[in-house]
Amino acid sequence: MNILLKYIFMFSFFSILVVNCASLSTLSDSEVEARLENCKSLGMPEIPCREVANEFGRRKQAEYKREKEAEALEDQKIQNEKDAKSIEMAKTIKMPPAGMVDPNLSKQMLEAYSAAFSEEKLTSMRAVIVSKSFSPIRHEISGIIIARGFAGVVAMKRPNGECFVASTYYEQVYDGQKYTNVYFKRYSTAWPPESTKYQQLIDCNHVYK
Structure with a gap:
């Protein structure tokens, strides 16, 4: 008797699914997810549950797309704010004070930076050494200065025509x-310190x- 009731229930459930497949789009996300869970508990019969699974998948894809679009908009908003701040800051900042003065070394700094970003076709203008002393770099095994x-x-x-530091x-x-x-090895602390960009206008x- 229990087996008979089970089959009656399954037949009724499948019938409801098939009849309502066309109206899946009118259901809420939670209702579609509940139907999918029912399908899984019954072994995912092919015909009545396929549309439920497809609808669930479509909704998840749409949700993922909306989330990514929202993230992109937020990222763009943050970038726009940084750009606006950079443009405003460009009107007032100047080069930092020198920690050491060595014209030949300053020239080599410009050449090294230009070489590292040769694809940007930059024009060298000025370099300031901000360190007040050099940091020795030693060989990791021998310990000699290299x-x-x-x-x-x-x-x-x-x-x-834009200039940047x-x-x-x-x-x-x-x-x-x-x-x-x-x-050139890497970017260092931004100049000026309140800048949020590696290259400040x-x-x-x-x-x-």
């Missing part, structure tokens, strides 16, 4: 007798002030 590190700010001009860190190779080639006329 280079020295220092930080600086470079000012460059883009092909579109970038806080940078360099290493200068030591060959055992003298310091030679300079290499600056009024081109302020670069040499």
Whole structure:
């Protein structure tokens, strides 16, 4: 008797599913999910449950798309705020004070930065060494000095005429007798400190002030 009732119930449930497949779009997400759970508990019969599963999948895909669009809008909003702040900041900032003065080293800083971003076709303007001393870099096994590190700010001009400053860190190779080639290694703390960008816009006329 219990088996008979079970089959009657399953037949009734399948009939409801089939009849209501056309109206799945009118159901709430929770109702569609509940139907899918019922289908799973009954072994997911092919015909009546296929449309339920498809509808559930379509809704999940639509939900995922909406979430990604919302994230993209929020990211764009944040980027727009950063850009607006950068443009406003460009009107007032100037180059930082020098920690050390070495015209030849400053020239090498500009060359190293330009080489690292050669695809941007930047025009070198000015470099300031902000470190007050060099940091020795030693070989990890022998301990001998192989280079020295220092930080600086470079000012460059883009092909579109915009000027920007970038806080940078360099290493200068030591060959055992003298310091030679300079290499750009990474971006350093932003200049000015309140900037939120690695490359902060600056009024081109302020670069040499």
